[in-house]
Amino acid sequence: MTVKPLGDRVLVKMEKEEEKTKGGLFIPETAQEKTQIAVVVAVGxxxxxxxxxxxxxxxxxxxxxxxxxxxxxxxxxxxxxxxxAVVS
Structure with missing residues (x-):
């Protein structure tokens, strides 16, 4: 499927979050924060x-x-x- 945003809209792909801590502990999906960083796929x-x-x-x-x-x-x-913001 192809999605082309219109006007001042931007289509972004969510980045996957780490499911383990640095110490190796598993973090269940319900305890993970919603990611706020994504990659721009298409612009309006x-x-x-x-x-x-x-x-x-x-x-x-x-x-x-x-x-x-x-x-x-x-x-x-x-x-x-x-x-x-743009994150680098």
Whole structure:
């Protein structure tokens, strides 16, 4: 499936979280924090508003966006206003 965001929206792919601590302890999914960093997959067509590009790692508001699954992977469609920073 191909998803092309519109306007000032950005499609991002969620990064997988570590399931173990550095000491080797397993962390159950219910105890893990929701990740707030993702990789930009596609951007909308509002070039004046969008300040990120494909393959940028971005940090976003914790409860922002609309969650979708594409080919079994978790993605979010975010408004540009929900993106807080580019992470390098």
């Amino acid at each position: 067509d509002d070039k004046d508003e969008i300040k990120v590009k494909e393959k940028d790692r971005v940090m976003f508001d914790k409860y922002a966006g609309t969650q979708i699954k594409i080919d079994g992977d978790d993605h979010l469609i975010l408004s540009m206003g929900d993106i807080l």
